[in-house]
Amino acid sequence: MKRYILQRIGFMLLTLFLIATLTFFLMHFLPGTPFNNPEKLTEKQIKVLNAKYGLDDPVALQYLRYLGHLVTGDFGMSFQYEGRTVNSMITTRIGPSALIGFQAMVFGTIIGLALGIISALKHNSIYDYGSVTLAVLGMSIPSFVFAALLQYFVGVKLGWLPPALWEGYQNTILPSFALSVTVIATVARFIRTEMLEVLGHDYVITARSKGVAEPKVIVKHVLRNALIPVVTMLGPLAVSIMTGTLVIEKIFSVPGLGEQFTLSILVKDYSVIMGITILYSALFILIVFIVDLLYGFLDPRINFKRGAEA
Amino acid sequence: MKLEMNNPKPILPNKNGRHNQPLIPTEVTDDLFVVSPMDDIRQEELDSPPVTFWREAMGRLMKNKGAVISLTVLVIITVMAIIGPYLNEYTYRQQNTAHTNLPPKVTGLGWLGFDGIDVHRVDQYEKRHITENFWFGTDEFGRDLWTRVWKGTQISLFIALVAALLDLFVGVLYGGVSAFCGGKVDNVMQRIIEILVGVPNLIVIILFILILEPGITSIILAMVITGWVGMARVVRGQMLQLKGQEFVLASRTLGAKGTSLIRKHLLPNVMGPIIVTLMFTIPTAIFFEAFLSFIGLGLQAPLASLGVLIEDGYKSMRFFTYKLIFPSIVISAIMISFNLLGDGLRDALDPKMRK
Amino acid sequence: MAEPMLSVENLHVSFQTKDKEVRAVRGVNFSLNKGETLAIVGESGSGKSVTAKSIMRLLPKHNTKVKEGRIIYEGRDLLTASIRDIQKIRGSDISMVFQDPMTSLNPTMKIGKQIIEGLKTYQSISKQEGKTKAAEMLKLVGIPNAEERLDAYPHQFSGGMRQRVGIAMALACNPNLLIADEPTTALDVTIQAQILELMTDMQKKTGTAIILITHDLGVVANMADRIAVMYAGEIIEIGRAEEIFYKPQHPYTLGLLQSMPKPHTSRTVPLIPIPGTPPDLAKLERGCPFAPRCPHTMKVCHYFNPEMQHASGGHSVSCWLQDKRTPKENLPAGVGVV
């Protein structure tokens, strides 16, 4: 167990290192530096700036310096905003993203589970068709299309909720809901398939044959076994939420990381792009790791001692 | 022992009258007690060759209503993507300051909202004395949106299709080599894949687009850079399975019979998951393209893709909702159809592969 | 004769699939006395499991149709009983052991808990009592270190051990009837014998009746009091074990016996498998369902399905060869001669 965890952590660090390296060199070979803006800046000013940010040092030196800072958790200075560190930008921005992401995850999982379970228990009924249709729509319609329509119809036309900005709790509802749609669809579909499969397993019939009452059979045997694999969905769901925040924060003007990221892309603020990229990647890798551990705890068949998942 | 005496069993009617005996006896008579070996016809039925895998899969697919409707929708959309831009006299880049921001109008479809009336309840066509109809309206440069929507569909589909095919190509190459070589090579190649899987796709795509400058080629390349991994995994898995089959060895000795075995039984099993993966790659690619356009990394004007159109439409949706609605409907229809068709194909090609 | 404990009368069960009706069980009749062992033998797909599950009402609700028939257990019709009553009967009166011990135990629930779960539905017991009883059951079916093993998960057991657990679970509440659906099919030959022995053993101790389902006549030779042979959803021959083994009447039974390896006969006698495959239960045509594979068909066999007829004593068979009008030269040795 210990060995497995250490091995995994080693692998995670390696992946992160590779991502950091890749990001660095990609950014470095980008056409033009952020200060290549001859309309506003003179040749001399650019030189000064380049020197200030160490952009005229040899690449190898820049790379090492960058890695050194990274190890201490320092993402460097923003190229765009004078005197602001990437770290401070991330810390001010992460709150709203985390809030809507969390709300979307919780809400989406609950609704998704409910839909999927009803669907499986009432297989081939009108409820089943209804929730399957919802799931297909939710998975297919791009999140930003849905978000845009939601903003227009609920926010603007009906005026039920604030369509944009970040002023109070009410402002979190529409973006969270827009983000949760993919979660709902994915979870509903997954748990439905999973439950239908478990329902067909012999051990469910065994449980019934022992005289266990149906509700107990569903909760103790079917749900328990069907829910375990749902944990594996957390990784992909986290990705879809991260992806979603990029566009949804832009649409609803949420001052979060995603909005910052899209902004930085447009103005080529490399250090911020790199910082957020690495943060997102690290989060993703961490979630996948946690999911694997969690799965191992939930499913007694998985034995970490053998070094791999059975 | 009365319980064990059966009721007379019902005699099943002969549904199709295929049997050659002209008279079907209605009573058990003495003359029926003569030795009579199996019905030749029944024997033939027993021996009749099984339907081929592809035809059977096709049959299953055709029974799936969702898949059939999706296929129809996709065919219609594809046809429109090809001919749509030529169905009126405008081009996707032709600007006209007299025709800016016209709401959609189709004579006879006014009741459906195609009435040329804007949000302020003003008939723009009447006001500006425009006699021709713009079916999907026009944008702020006076470009015809009908033409642009179908042109955009064309480009989006093209990007997705090329990206999916390149994914397939790279995936088959990588997965094939990995599975074929096995041993150390396979091990190293698999580790590489494991690392790549650990990286969020979208981030890599965004980074690559930043370097390559937005454009059709760079979008395709960026998507392939991350997209092939999934395909490579599927291909490797299938190849390993194929490698493990004794059929393959046997086929060398069996000759023709063996090859037909491979064609009929093995290939379908290997191809099934690959086709299904391909089917799900296309909507993913369409989504990514639109996504990139939406965050400003898409195609440059006047070129349009569905994503670009949605982005444009979003910016002015408060007053010109139609600009958002039409491309949104098309992209959603494409996504839904591909997903349903993919599901249908998965079930048809391999009922066990669900999930 | 006293009232049998269980009698299945004219049972018809169908499955409705998308475009067809699978008539899995078509007019099955049999009965069972207290403490008796009845074997149901037939190829896979002949409707054995469906018959067994009908008794326990374990068939999926959404596509199953019990079209006709009654299943009388101690005077009550199980087919019309309320689900509450059925739940009371399950486990405590009638219990079941399944074919594949790898899949019939819940992989994420401890063995002990799975046994106790059955006990709890039958009587209210404390945690400790449950544990003691469960350990006792495990000991009874020959699992060493029973107390410790209560906390193990199914995957920590071998196939044979799991099947022992399955039997322990089924017998935990002293049922009157144990239905064992191919309990040895998924196991190694050596372990098969152990499991059968265990079942005989348990039967001696508890006096439970057993319905033993198998596709292998060899399995039932030493165990069954009576044997019912199923083909395509029908019982085509039923009788005491000696009658089936030594005076088989149906060509299908004959075929089964010929395709069965006998330990005491020399290897030189070839095993003759029955040619062909069973009919598609969704497209049954008129006539005897076995006719397409039968080496003794007559014209009548193609048009009429024979009725169950007495051969002798408790021995019944449904075959036209039993009819007096059958030409003598068409009768296999030993058939039809009473």
Ligand SMILES: Nc1ncnc2c1ncn2[C@@H]1O[C@H](COP(=O)(O)OP(=O)(O)O)[C@@H](O)[C@H]1O
């Ligand atoms: N739940 C079900 N839905 C549809 N068909 C079924 C179902 N269960 C069994 N069948 C069909 O009923 C027939 C008899 O099955 P079964 O009783 O399991 O055979 P066996 O004699 O091997 O136990 C088979 O043709 C099987 O395909």
Ligand SMILES: [Mg+2]
């Ligand atoms: Mg069975």
